Amino acid sequence: MKVHFIAIGGSAMHNLALALQHKGYEITGSDDIIYEPSKSRLADKGLLPQEFGWFPDKITANLDAVILGMHAKPDNPELLRAQELGLKIYSYPEFLYEQSKEKTRVVIGGSHGKTTITSMILHVLDYHGIAVDYMVGAQLEGFDRMVHLTKENDFIVLEGDEYLSSPIDRRPKFHLYRPNIALLSGIAWDHINVFPTYEGYVEQFKIFVDSIVEGGSIAYNEEDEEVKKVVEASENSIRKLPYGTPDYFVDGGTTYLETPEGPLPIAVFGAHNLNNLAGAKWICQNMGVDEADFYEAIASFKGASKRLEKIAESDYAVVFKDFAHSPSKVAATTRAVKEQYPDRKLVACLELHTYSSLNAEFLKEYRGALDTADYAVVYYSPEAVEIKGLEQVTEQQISDAFQRKDLQVFTDAGSFREWLFSQAKEPANFLLMSSGNYGGLDFGQVKSVMV
Incomplete structure (x- = not known):
């Protein structure tokens, strides 16, 4: 079976491509940009596109199926060609x-x-x-x-x-x-x-x-x-x-x-x-x-990647990384770390990164989400708000939303990194919650500096 992936580089899409190749299918794909680890994993199996971009000539009548990723646009040239040829086009879940x-x-x-x-x-x-x-x-x-x-x-x-x-x-x-x-x-x-x-x-x-x-x-x-x-x-x-x-x-x-x-x-x-x-x-x-x-x-299950993942530990500190970003996840994750180490100071750092979390109206849903932390920190990028086409939110709006007078808010990635590393060697646990990376924070450096 011959299957072509439009936007093969996505986390889910490239894994499906690898799975189908393993099953014996003939796989091709395109994308305009592919990040790690997808890039290396596709290259290792010979599935990395030779050049990035969209190429309608890759879409031919002998394809059995085309799988369309969310990263593609409705007017994608390869998609339009597949529709023109009457090929079977599937979404990932289909x-x-x-x-x-x-x-x-x-x-x-x-x-x-x-x-x-x-x-x-x-x-x-x-x-x-x-x-x-x-x-x-x-x-x-x-x-x-x-x-x-x-x-x-x-x-x-x-x-x-x-x-x-x-x-x-x-x-x-x-x-x-x-x-x-x-x-x-x-x-x-x-x-x-x-x-x-x-x-x-x-x-x-x-x-x-x-x-x-x-x-x-x-x-x-x-x-x-x-x-x-x-x-x-x-x-x-x-x-x-x-x-x-x-x-x-x-x-x-x-x-x-x-x-x-x-x-x-x-x-x-x-x-x-x-x-x-x-x-x-x-x-x-x-x-x-x-x-x-x-x-x-x-008893031997250690957790899923990026879910309360322990990235550094010493006798006096533990640093956790977690994918939590929605209000309910942030509250549950913060509470869990404090419950596990009740006698140790907890510094909870949250990046507001998603469309929802950067919406001025939705921010109100975060009320109390960081209450169980001893110190609460929020980082967000005004540039990310602009890229998403949202109305700019202010530091005051964020403080008001979380209902913590002592909340620290950072809008500059360098300033946040300097502050975080200044806390090194303190007897405390650190919880880094984000679906992003705090504007390019090197988690390897976090591991070497923080404990």
């Missing part, structure tokens, strides 16, 4: 469904926790030698790719993102998978550039629950009121399996999970991660892993 429609599809949805829960499930299955297909939004230790597709595996585990499918398909990705087994972890308003109202955002999760195949099941976080309301109101003929945060305690900087066999030390921490673990357990049990085997495997 193609994944085509690859898995004869399998049992397990889809993990929610505003937060998706990647961690999916990663936990895959870790447990891999630990016990259970082979499945999968798509997950982070690189996992011991896994070659973020996407794996075969002909023979019975199950596929999919992280169900609610963001749009492609430039010409405005449906959320998780609407297209039609799960047999599903999970819904939480609902907290996000992607306001696509879903400008809270009600419109919640509606996407209602559609997701109703898309579960008849006779299927959904595990849902009953501690999230919106999730509970959405799932329990659905008239879809499915099994509804509630879960909540299990009992646990923290002792000496280690979290212990209460199990029928006694306390179990685990590597992840924070109430939100224990809640994620409970959801992962439900799904694994639905896939044939019994409770005791789940606990045995989960």
Whole structure:
């Protein structure tokens, strides 16, 4: 099968390209720019385009499929050529469904926790030698790719993102998978550039629950009121399996999970991660892993990349990096680190980087998000606000939004870096939360300087 990728360099797209090549497909692709690590990974497999740009002559009638990435525009020259030739054009999730429609599809949805829960499930299955297909939004230790597709595996585990499918398909990705087994972890308003109202955002999760195949099941976080309301109101003929945060305690900087066999030390921490673990357990049990085997495997799970990732540690300090950027994630992550190290000062640093977080109206959603930190710092780039075409926000607006009089706000990347490094050797934990990189912060340098 011959497949061409328009915008092959994206994180998800290049992983799908690698997976299909591994499956034996003939792959070509284009992009106008490709960053690391996608660039090196594609080059290693001979899939890196010889030159960057869009080349309609790459689109020929003998292609079996064209896969369109979100990075492309609706007027992309290669897309227009594919439409002119009447080729089959798939979005990323559409193609994944085509690859898995004869399998049992397990889809993990929610505003937060998706990647961690999916990663936990895959870790447990891999630990016990259970082979499945999968798509997950982070690189996992011991896994070659973020996407794996075969002909023979019975199950596929999919992280169900609610963001749009492609430039010409405005449906959320998780609407297209039609799960047999599903999970819904939480609902907290996000992607306001696509879903400008809270009600419109919640509606996407209602559609997701109703898309579960008849006779299927959904595990849902009953501690999230919106999730509970959405799932329990659905008239879809499915099994509804509630879960909540299990009992646990923290002792000496280690979290212990209460199990029928006694306390179990685990590597992840924070109430939100224990809640994620409970959801992962439900799904694994639905896939044939019994409770005791789940606990045995989960004890060695160290977390997904960029999710409370420990990047430096000494006797007096730990530096964590986390992908948290939405208000609910920021609050949960900050609370988790403080709970794990209650006697140590916590310095929480947040970069406002996404469209939502830089929106003056949406900023109000961050109220209290950094309250559990001893010191709270926010960095944002006025240039990023301008590039996104948003109305400029002021330092005062940010301070007012977080409702912390002692909040420090930085707008210059160099000044933030100097301040951060000036805190080196202080007995404190540092939490760096962002979906960006603080204007070019070198995390390798952070590791060498901070501890």
